[in-house]
Amino acid sequence: MTVARTVLGDVPADALGICDAHDHLFFRSPRLPGQELDDVDAAVAELRGFRALGGRTVVQWTPYGLGRRADALAKVARAGDVHVIAATGLHQAVHYDPDVLERVRGRLDELFVEELTEGMHGGGLPRAGMIKVAGGFHGLDDHARTVMAAAARAHHATGAPIGVHHELGTASLDVLDLLWGRHGVPPERVILGHLNRFPDPSVHVEAGEAGAFLAFDGPSRANHATDWRLFDLLAALVEAGHADRLLLGGDTTTAAARASTGGGPGMPYLLRVMRPRIVRDLGEAVAEKIFVENPARAFAVDWRR
Known part of the structure; x- marks a missing residue:
């Protein structure tokens, strides 16, 4: 049976209900000083606001080393009465102090598999349910290629889905070429994020035809120039026959972007x-496809370990 791995344990994928497929309860980056998401009470308030409107699941894409508060996620999920799926993986190198990356150099495969199967930070904490990686602006640097190769090996070991941050929505086809073409990750196990930030319908249709999930993650901030095009992009993909590929998330990355606080x-x-x-x-x-049926397939795993 395929299940979704939440911070409170595995649940049947068809029990996820209405899903925010890409968001952040906790997040900290040197690139966003003073805007950290690190307040437990605020995270609970945000979940309760989502729950009050019928929301049942939030997928937190915050990966290793960026303040994801693995120690608090179970408490927050219980208090908010919402399923929470956590992430392992790594973001772009610019989001880390060099010593953090040095600690995990050469052991990414082991780290990702361990966090998916035993628990984050080496066990004793909830298990992650997905792998988060990141590309660059219109291309992939050595860090991205190294992390994605490790994510692919962790996927083959566990079955976990891979979610991809695309810088300003770009390089999605490059990612598919790498993960699918070189490393054999089935496209239906890949979630391409931030596509609304690069509003090119032909690229989106090509990615949908390959079989990848297409995640539109906004608005994270209310002033994205591409936000107004989101519904046109969704409509184009529905018209092209890819309604079963679409996901939607809020991608709340700063304290100022929270509704509750x-x-x-x-x-x-x-x-x-x-x-x-x-x-x-x-x-x-x-x-119903975007908020319920598609996330149930995207985050469902026949866990191999």
Whole structure:
């Protein structure tokens, strides 16, 4: 039986319900000083706001070494009454102090598999349910290629899905060429993130035809120039026959972006504003695919370890 691995244990994938497929409860980066997501009470408040609108699952894409608060995720999930799926993996090198990367150099495969099967930070904490990696702007550097190769090997060892941060939405086809073409990761096990930030429908259709999941993760901040194009992009993919590939997330990366404490759109925005708009423009059946059916397939795993 395929299940989704949450911080409170494995659950049947069809029990995930309405899903925020890409977000952050906790996140800390040297590139965002003073905007850390590290407040447990604020995280709980955000989850409760999402839950009050019918939300049932949040996928936290914060990977290793970026303040994902693995020690607090179970508490937050219980208090918010929401399934939480956590991530292992690594982000771009620029988000880390060099000593963090040095500690894991040469042992990424072991780290990722361990966090997926035994528990984050070496066990004793909840297990991750996905692998997060990151590309660069219109290309992949050596760090990205190294991390993605390790993620591919961890996928083959466990079956876990791989979620990809695309810098400003670019290089999605390069990622598929690497993960699928070189390392044999089935496209349906790859989730391509931030595609709304590079609004090229032909690229999106090509990725959908390959079989990858297409994640539109916004708005993280209310001023993204591409936010207004999101519904046109979704409509184009539905018209092309790829409604069963689409995922949607809030990608809340700063304290200011939280609805509960920061005045931003936050997690509830997905269900308060975006889902009704999708129902109006694309129909209830498409909304059900985006928020329920597709995440159940994207994050379901027949765990091998």
